[in-house]
Amino acid sequence: MAIAQSQEAVAQSTQMVATPMRGLTAVWSGDAAVQMFMEMAALIAAIPDVAAVGASLASFPLLPAAVPDLAGLPKNSIITSTPFTVRGLPFGNRPLADYMSLWGTTVSPASNDEKIYIIDFHGLRNVRDVSVTGGGALKIRPWEGLRFAKEPIALEAGQTLNLLTQKIEVRLSNALSQAEFEAKTKIDCQSYPSNVRFIIAQSVPEKDQDGNFIVPKTREGGKLLLLSPIPFAQATGKEPILWTYNGDLAGEITLPDFSRELNEFLESCPAQAGLCFPHLVAYSDTPGFLKIVETGGSPSVSVSYVNTIEFTGEDPLSTSVAFQRHGDTQTVTLTLFRRGQQGKFVTPAGVDDTAPHVRVQKVQFELSGTMDDDRLDPDARWTQQTTPARARVSGIFSLAQPVTPQADHRVAGVDLRLSAAANADLILELQEDASGAPDGQALATTSIDVSSVTQEPGWVSARFDEPVDVEGKQTLWIVLKARAGEADWLADADVGTLEALRYSRDGAFWTTHEPPMTGLHKLKVVLPPAERPAALSADLLSHQSIALSPGEDPQTMMVLFDKPGAELKGSEIDLTLRPEAAGKITLASVVVEYIPVVPAVEAEVIALAEPMETSGSVFEM
Structure with a gap:
């Protein structure tokens, strides 16, 4: 072949x-x-x-x-x-008329009572039978390479053939009309394509x-x-x-x-x-x-169907997404169908232009960007508010929260949940423990940008210029100070076995806050690459928690969905991105492959x- x-x-x-x-x-x-x-x-x-x-x-x-x-x-x-x-x-076994219409020729008979036909199969074929209904003398002459055989084979009722030939001549002498002869005569030929x-x-x-x-x-x-x-x-x-x-x-x-x-x-x-x-x-x-x-x-x-997703007129094929910190979830909308005239969607044939309904089989895109290397320490964070509370930091009072990492780490910073005044100027320090209180010596210090939490409470990220090496199971103190203005550190009054938040006027003498509470915090550490979780987790239609690790060089990512595909009713797909750290990425060349869903009809x-x-x-x- x-x-x-x-x-x-x-x-x-x-x-x-x-x-x-x-x-x-x-x-x-x-x-x-x-x-x-x-x-x-x-x-x-x-x-x-x-x-x-x-x-x-x-x-x-x-x-x-x-x-x-x-x-x-x-x-x-x-x-x-x-x-x-x-x-x-x-x-197979078919009327002579079928063969004649395609491969036959008619020969002028010697007498009016004779009818002669030649069937050319265009190759050696096994002719197993030729029969006629209505009587008469039926004679067959097979092709012998250069001419038909001199002596015909006379067929009687019930007699069969087994000829291997390229052509046959069929001759009948009786009173049947030509149409009757062609309809009532059958040839059984094992001719394959x-x-x-x-x-x-x-x-x-x-x-x-x-x-x-x-x-x-x-x-x-x-x-x-x-x-x-x-x-x-x-x-x-x-x-x-x-x-x-x-x-x-x-x-x-x-x-x-x-x-x-x-x-x-x-x-x-x-x-x-x-x-x-x-x-x-x-x-x-x-x-x-x-x-x-x-x-x-x-x-x-x-x-x-394959659609290339367009984002904006300035840059239709790519879009950038920035993450301020861990948990700063962002959603990228992939518009599969845009509205055209009369408010209808521009869809290919087979997709409803008023209420699109498809099944997505594949989403492919290029991903690039840089993300910070720090990740949350699973043993040194408190993010729940079982019993909501808050403690105020100002130019008079500083706050300190103890944390105890369970392993040796390189601490990169801390995330806090705050609500701040517009003029608040806050700094964060990491101090060692001295007899159950901060020792007053900063291992690392950094300022805090509170612009995102002046209207409503939220998480803010404080990152040190260089990570700090700390020993496991040694208590550290997250110290929050205000150089101007004031802010509330959101907390949980259900302290349990955790050490409670402390406050101080001068930074030398620290008192347990009343009522006792734990300031909401997340300690960020730099893990070895082999132990580091993926920088991003994505949700896309029926797939949840897709691990993404962007790098400076673009890499092609492909998300496949089990047949018949992930159902989408509407024109947009939400790509939800949850970061493990701060960073910025670029999505480019986003392509969606899908199939239409239409009401079933009977075949x-x-x-x-x-x-x-x-x-x-x-x-x-």
């Missing part, structure tokens, strides 16, 4: 006449993607000039036929897989009275309709033949995945209202049937009980 191509193939493909399938089973699953399941069989019709590529073909529409408002595939949509299996079936070639072609869609595209009809009034594909080569300028099977296709073969070729077609095809109408077209040099089914027996071919099964004739060809499911 190999991919075949020639200039003759391109030329001949422009002249082809498509034969639609006799039946189509299409299934739409409302809680999945745009999906289809195809099970179809069609006669591969031949023309006399079998040397020309494209001498015979059958056409299988590649579109979700049972999906309302989506008769075609959106241009630039992505097909994720094409898991098809093709099976060759023999032409051979040298099967597949291409992708574009059909011309139909519109209803309102101008909307509809599913191409395969029958009308009980009769089959022909489709007229535009060849793939003509539509895209690319090679039309995507796969070739050499020899007789007498078994079952899994088609190679041709999603790449189909995606190239959807990228290049001449779209109509944003839709393309591709068909998988098969050619054969000899008579036979093809049956194409989805491998595995379940619908899995899906149409995916229509098209099946014809009797073979129909269309343009002289016989088709059967």
Whole structure:
């Protein structure tokens, strides 16, 4: 098996006449993607000039036929897989009329009572029987390479044949009319499709009275309709033949995945209202049937849409996010569909433009930035307010809270929960313990920016210029002073076993605060890289706590969702980012891959009980 191509193939493909399938089973699953399941069989019709590529073909529409408002595939949509299996079936025991319409010629008889026909199978084929209903002398002459046999084989009632031949001559002497003879004579030939070639072609869609595209009809009034594909080569300028099977296709073969070729077609095809109408077209040099089914027996071919998220007019492809401290949660809104005219959303075909409903399969983006190295000490923090309380720091009173790290650490700073006056000028010191009180000597000191907590209480971050090395299980003191103004240190009056907050006028004599309380605090330490949690935790749709570790160089992040995808009702996706430390990141090139969700509809099964004739060809499911 190999991919075949020639200039003759391109030329001949422009002249082809498509034969639609006799039946189509299409299934739409409302809680999945745009999906289809195809099970179809069609006669591969031949023309006399079998040397020309494209001498015979059958056409299988590649579109979700049972999906309302989506008769075609959106241009630039992505097909994720094409898991098809093709099976060759023999032409079999059929009326002589079927053979004659495709591969037969009529010979002028020697007398009016004789009728002579020649059937050319275009290859060695096993002819197992020729029979006629209505009596008469039936004679068969097989082809012997250069001519027909001199002596014919006279067939009597009940007699069978077993000939391996390329052609046969059928001769009957009786009073049957030509039409009766062709209808009542049957030939049983084990002829399989051979040298099967597949291409992708574009059909011309139909519109209803309102101008909307509809599913191409395969029958009308009980009769089959022909489709007229535009060849793939003509539509895209690319090679039309995507796969070739050499020899007789007498078994079952899994088609190679041709999603790449189909995606190239959807990228290049001449779209109509944003839709393309591709068909998988098969050619054969000899008579036979093809049956194409989805491998595995379940619908899995899906149409995916890809949207690039735009942020602002100045920088549509990226956005920056700053974090002031641990817990400074930020939300980035990813707008999948923007509103257009008349207040409707701009959506691709198949997605409701008034109330979008999709399932997100993948979100991909580039992440870069720098985050501080410090993380919270799990043993030296108190953040809950079981019994809310507060203690005031001012130019008169300083406050001190004891903390006891359980391991050796490098302390980078402290986060406090404060409510401050607009003129408050606060400093924070880290002091060692001296007999149950601060020793008065600052190991490290830093000022506190309170601008974010002058209107309402909140967490503020105090970071030292250099981390301070401390020993584990040694008490330290977080000392808060005011050089101007005043502020409240929010606290918890349910102290429990923790040491209570202290206050002092002069920094030398410290008294336990009444009532006892613990100032809310978070000690920040620099952990070794191997022990350091990820700098960011993200929530995105159904995924929670996605670990992100941005660096200076952009890195591609990909978030995948289990099939059928994470449900989204609406036009926006919230990306929630929770930092472990202060920092700034950039999100760029955000791409969302999704599939539409539409109400489920019952599949229509098209099946014809009797073979129909269309343009002289016989088709059967």
